Amino acid sequence: MNVLFLMIISPEIKRNPNLYTELMEEFREKGHKVYVAAIEEKKNGRQTRITEESGIKILHIRTGNMFNVNPIEKGLTTLSLGRLFKKGLKQYFKHIKFDLVMMPTPPITFADAMNFIKKRDNAKAYLILRDIFPQNARDIGLLKNEILFKYFRNKEKKMYRVADYIGCMSQGNIDYVLKHNPEVQGNKLELLPNWSRVETPIETEGSVDYKKKYGLEGKFVCIFGGNIGWPQELEFLLELAKSVRDRADIIFLIVGKGITKPKIEKIIADEAINNVIMKDFLPKEDYDGLVNQCDVGLINLDRRFTIPNIPSKTTGYFKASVPVLASVDASTDYGKVLENARAGLWSITGDLEQYKRNLLELADNPDRAKQMGINGRKYLEKYLTVKDAYNTVIKHFK
Template identity: 75%
Template structure:
């Protein structure tokens, strides 16, 4: 089969693998021809072009600027993506007949490109639903204009309509989509949890480098957060936990990442003189993966205002590393149920500082149970969240 992925970010299959590049490689390894169409912002100064990486053809489509720009420019670029992608596919992939076109959210404006390939080639369209936009933006008070909200809701509904199959992260996601979009045929929706590639080599725990020592946190009980520091994470509440245990000198928090809320987090750390938290922009991938595996707890944080069920993708990274999860989540997600099912961590609702602190101290005071939770997460990943399982879920629609 010829498979087309529509992506908001050009994949760096070698340098920066993620769940989508792993799925691309799984399709390739199963004998399919894999094609990608992805944006290339005009600020990069490049024209539309095709490259090849690890046997996968990538069409880099020149678009407007989307990241780290003002909201108006970002909005205009977002709205233009469907047309620009349709044009790029027509010009560069005209000789390819696609069998399946896949699109993860965000964004929600690729529907015209999906529809074009469906009609041109008779392809099936598979939506990998991750962010539920625009409701997530409304929850965080980032979209208060009702006309604008309804406009994007129309785009969201068009995306559901053009999709033949919709893979959702959790049962809560499925229930949410059906509850708020009763016109969607429920047979379209299926469970497609976040996945990860896991090789036998990654099961080894005998790392030759002491990463805690390398980064000056040896002998400490380390809680690590890695990823976007933005509105959805509400890391201000994590800092409340940091303050609540600052007398416990053996506990440190390591935050690795960038994002729009990072300056605010830095200011709170400085103002409160929090010496038990370390903030870093970036670590080399090998160092980050090795450090996570040697940390004691992986942190998951979600803003209390969310009304949609979010399932943070960094969970699979913690599971792969074999460390338990300490989660602070909104009341509307079913993430806690998944964590309980895996027996891989403890959770509380964002805002409940007493339970949050209690859960952290439980990890401190029960080292054997804590290690077992880490092992449980790794086993859960192997059994239920492998990239092969995700591939099979998608391909069952085409196998007989």
């Protein structure tokens, strides 16, 4: 089959693999021809062009700026994506007949491009639902304009209409979509949990001690890696850090960038929270190695969410056999996922007492914490591999 992925970020297949690049490679390895259309932000200074990496053709479509910009600029770019992607696909992929077009969310405005390919090529459309917008933006105060909300809500509904199949992260996602969109046919929706490529863990003598390299030797390290933005409410993580200041052995390491990072850094400085370390960036090899040697992987979600989020970084923690400490909203079924895997502890964002109890349970019971990490790895190997994701999608074409 000819398979097209519509992507919000240009894939770096070898340098910066993620769940989508892994799925692209899985399709390629199974003999399919894989193509990608992806955003090329104008701030990068490059025009629309085609590149090829690992046998996958990538169409980089010049758009407005999307990341680390104010909400207005981000919104205007989002509104333009359907039009710009249709134009790019018409011009650069006009001689290719696609059998399957796959579209992860965000953003929902790719739906017009997905519908264009579906109609032009009589292709099937598979929606990888990772983000329920615009409700998630309304929940955390980023979308207050009712007219805009209704506009994006109509786009969301169109996206569900266009999709032949909708892969959801959890049962909570399926239930939410059906409850709030009763016109959607239930047989369109299926479980497609976040996935990861699983390699055999390699332990070698003389391997790098990343804790020592980054000055964390002898510490119980809780790591958060990824976007530092409104959805994470890392202010509450700082409350946890302050509550265990008396524990000199516990350190919180936050690695990443995002729109709220300056605010988090200011709180740390103003309140002298000396058990939190922030880093902009680590080389991928160092970050992956450090996660493997850390003691806890952190998951944080804003308490205001009414939609069920399942953070994708969870599979990275499972892969590294690291137990999870989660602080999540009351609407998500993430806690059930964690309990099913027996891979960590969770509490509701805002419940500092339980959050602290969970942290100390992991810190003071290393054998239990280690077993939770092992459980996460086993759960990943059994249910959450890229092969599982591929088989979920491809069964519709057998």
